[in-house]
Amino acid sequence: xxxxxxxxxxxxxxxxxxxxxxxxxxxxxxxxxxxxxxSQNIARPxxxxxxxVVYIKPCPQNVRSGAPLFSPGRMTDCETVYGFIGTxxxxxxxxxxxxxxxxxxxxxxxxxxxxxxxxxSITAKAEGTPTNAMMRGAMLQAILEDRFNLKVHRETxxxxxxxxxxxxxxxxxQPFREGSCIPTARDVLVPPPPTAPEKRCQRFGFGRGGRYKxxxxxxxxxxxxxxxxxxxxxxxxxxxxxxMGLFDFHLEFAGASLSGDPAAASDxxxxxxxxxxxxxxxxxxxxxxxxxxxxxxxxVDRPTS
Numbered sequence: 001x002x003x004x005x006x007x008x009x010x011x012x013x014x015x016x017x018x019x020x021x022x023x024x025x026x027x028x029x030x031x032x033x034x035x036x037x038x039s040q041n042i043a044r045p046x047x048x049x050x051x052x053v054v055y056i057k058p059c060p061q062n063v064r065s066g067a068p069l070f071s072p073g074r075m076t077d078c079e080t081v082y083g084f085i086g087t088x089x090x091x092x093x094x095x096x097x098x099x100x101x102x103x104x105x106x107x108x109x110x111x112x113x114x115x116x117x118x119x120x121s122i123t124a125k126a127e128g129t130p131t132n133a134m135m136r137g138a139m140l141q142a143i144l145e146d147r148f149n150l151k152v153h154r155e156t157x158x159x160x161x162x163x164x165x166x167x168x169x170x171x172x173x174q175p176f177r178e179g180s181c182i183p184t185a186r187d188v189l190v191p192p193p194p195t196a197p198e199k200r201c202q203r204f205g206f207g208r209g210g211r212y213k214x215x216x217x218x219x220x221x222x223x224x225x226x227x228x229x230x231x232x233x234x235x236x237x238x239x240x241x242x243x244m245g246l247f248d249f250h251l252e253f254a255g256a257s258l259s260g261d262p263a264a265a266s267d268x269x270x271x272x273x274x275x276x277x278x279x280x281x282x283x284x285x286x287x288x289x290x291x292x293x294x295x296x297x298x299x300v301d302r303p304t305s
Contacts, residue, residue, distance in 0.1 A: 048138040049130040056303045059119040073126040075135045081115035092137030110297035151298040161236045162284040164225045171281035176218045176246035183218030214251040
């Protein structure tokens, strides 16, 4: 089964302390292909652990998607196929979390509409005790390919991006104060709960009623541009500042600057996100650049029982 290319970006936006949820942030319109690999599935490592038992069924009507449940060597999750694909091939593609690959820079294209609406429960028991990241990455890929007949490939394309650079006058960033909190490692998607009296740095952002607020502690400019700005601005943001080190970001801005709809901003007093960035000594300019993480669905079926 083959499908026309529907283009939907698989993005991330922080909505609680070190918590993440997927959001749609941009359609990569008018993207010109640079390289199109074959449509064969992406090879998994030969030493990928195996599943002993995999049980798949439709999610109950009254159960909504939520955090997956794990115990040693076991995984239970209720999600759409689209969500499973994003988890397996993007967020945990190589057996570890990849937060910098996802927001605004990774698109999932193709597939029938039901993969974005119908939810399925996957309960699986592994041989041995592989890590949660391994079960949600290469091992989940095996389930999707074996039981959903999923076939995907990756493409690299030139797409609209924003280039983040230093504005005239230099940066005015707030340096991270060592000891104020424990920064999250850049390759950790969802860190473990802190051990008292530890305090983990926040990466928190939300938008409501045209008002957007971001609080991020102990984060690099690169992470800030990819994890937060890419989602906020609706397209990939490439860090070209050359600024190193960790900083604290506290931003509040009007949503009208993102959507272009004046009705979206309930608080006209708030500045645009572009103005807020200028106050930090930063600026963004429209540009084009290669985005390598475009995942195309070539074929998929409803799961076998």
